[in-house]
Amino acid sequence: MKKKEVGLTVFGVLVSILLTFGLSWAQNPPTLLVVVRASDDSLWKMTCDEVGCTPFASFPGMFRYQPTVTWDEATQEWVVVGTAADNSIWMATFNKQGVFNNDWHALPGSTPSPAGLAGGTPKGVTRTVTCPAQSLQAAVDAARKGDIINVTGTCSENVTIGFGKIDLTLDGQNSATINGPSSSIPTLIVKGTNVVIQNFEITGGAVGINILRGAMGVIDHNNIHNAVGGGILIDQSSFAAIKNNNIHDNPANGIVVSENSTARIGVYSNGDTSASPNTIQNNGNWGIAIIRTSNARIVGNTISGNTYAGILVTRGSQADIDGNLINSNGTHGIQVSESSSIDLGEDNPVNFWGQPNTTTVNNLGYGILCNLGGCVRGHLGSSNQINGALGQTSINATCPNSLVTP
Numbered sequence: 001m002k003k004k005e006v007g008l009t010v011f012g013v014l015v016s017i018l019l020t021f022g023l024s025w026a027q028n029p030p031t032l033l034v035v036v037r038a039s040d041d042s043l044w045k046m047t048c049d050e051v052g053c054t055p056f057a058s059f060p061g062m063f064r065y066q067p068t069v070t071w072d073e074a075t076q077e078w079v080v081v082g083t084a085a086d087n088s089i090w091m092a093t094f095n096k097q098g099v100f101n102n103d104w105h106a107l108p109g110s111t112p113s114p115a116g117l118a119g120g121t122p123k124g125v126t127r128t129v130t131c132p133a134q135s136l137q138a139a140v141d142a143a144r145k146g147d148i149i150n151v152t153g154t155c156s157e158n159v160t161i162g163f164g165k166i167d168l169t170l171d172g173q174n175s176a177t178i179n180g181p182s183s184s185i186p187t188l189i190v191k192g193t194n195v196v197i198q199n200f201e202i203t204g205g206a207v208g209i210n211i212l213r214g215a216m217g218v219i220d221h222n223n224i225h226n227a228v229g230g231g232i233l234i235d236q237s238s239f240a241a242i243k244n245n246n247i248h249d250n251p252a253n254g255i256v257v258s259e260n261s262t263a264r265i266g267v268y269s270n271g272d273t274s275a276s277p278n279t280i281q282n283n284g285n286w287g288i289a290i291i292r293t294s295n296a297r298i299v300g301n302t303i304s305g306n307t308y309a310g311i312l313v314t315r316g317s318q319a320d321i322d323g324n325l326i327n328s329n330g331t332h333g334i335q336v337s338e339s340s341s342i343d344l345g346e347d348n349p350v351n352f353w354g355q356p357n358t359t360t361v362n363n364l365g366y367g368i369l370c371n372l373g374g375c376v377r378g379h380l381g382s383s384n385q386i387n388g389a390l391g392q393t394s395i396n397a398t399c400p401n402s403l404v405t406p
Helices: 003-017 136-142
Strands: 018-025 032-038 042-048 057-062 068-072 077-083 088-094 105-110 126-130 148-152 159-161 169-171 177-180 188-190 195-198 201-204 209-211 216-220 223-225 230-234 239-243 246-248 253-257 262-265 279-281 288-290 295-299 302-304 311-313 318-322 325-327 334-337 341-343 366-371 375-379 391-395 401-404
Touching: 032 068, 032 077, 126 136, 136 148, 136 159, 188 195, 209 216, 223 230, 230 239, 230 246, 246 253, 253 262, 253 279, 288 295, 311 318, 334 341, 366 375, 391 401
Parallel strands: 018 068, 126 148, 148 169, 159 188, 169 195, 177 201, 188 209, 195 216, 201 223, 209 230, 216 239, 223 246, 230 253, 239 262, 246 279, 253 288, 262 295, 279 302, 288 311, 295 318, 302 325, 311 334, 318 341, 334 366, 341 375, 366 391, 375 401
Antiparallel strands: 018 032, 032 042, 042 057, 068 077, 077 088, 088 105
């Protein structure tokens, strides 16, 4: 008889004498652990993956009834629970490869019945990643809804947070760095929902952070610089709240909101009672660009030293622009064009919303330039009005203009 046939015969005999069994799939990696009780109360285990199964092997312990097995996502272990001959309840674990840890310990209580163990996937656990010894991408792939990933060290990875990732937080704890080694893709790609990226230094990549394809995210307290294509890109019908960041020295733009997307820049929501300002400076193109039928509320930021305009609003887009310090940008403070509009607030604001924008060091062009069918409205403020070396405003005849000074 061939060896394979012998193995199958032995397997069939062993299964035929097994009275009961427990099994569980690990969430990551996709491995099946089978734990069985034989007729003499001894315990046996087998693991299976996408390729095949190991032979059954005995491991220490004896149960009166069938065992129960489940996968613990938080500890990345299997847990087995069962009832011994004296009705005491015992628990032990296997590692993710299915190796028994031989850590039996008694649980409080006793039962004359089989012991139960709740299955399911825990939500909202805190994971820790230490780069470069551990992979941030692997932790993101394993994460479940509500998880927090605390990161330390320098992660030299281009990381993708894919569709289906919900309520996930990546926290650099004000010490971690993510450096995208490939300049052809973003350092961080976000396709999930309610993803928070906070307290990192983010460098490299085609873009520092790209939120796209209907994703939603919060970008908070990060230092984003030296990304080839710009600091932050929000595009393809996505939403982001961008607050408390330093976005600087990117060869292209600081922030781009594009393709029917929405951003809150310097605020989180309309219910905020104060601004959470970003510093957006010394970027190689525009400081902030709102383009291609997108919209933004831009509140309380410092926007300075960028090669082109501090804020560009164009191609059918709209922006509310309040309370920003807009200084020494290479062309204009604000530029609006091509069927787009800006609103600088009301005449008598009662809170931080609607406060005038200011300039203390002139922009090199105009404070506000409007052409090609743009629209400007709102108040300029009574002192330190937004300004430029060529003058405060240049409003083309194609631009409806209702700017006022209170």
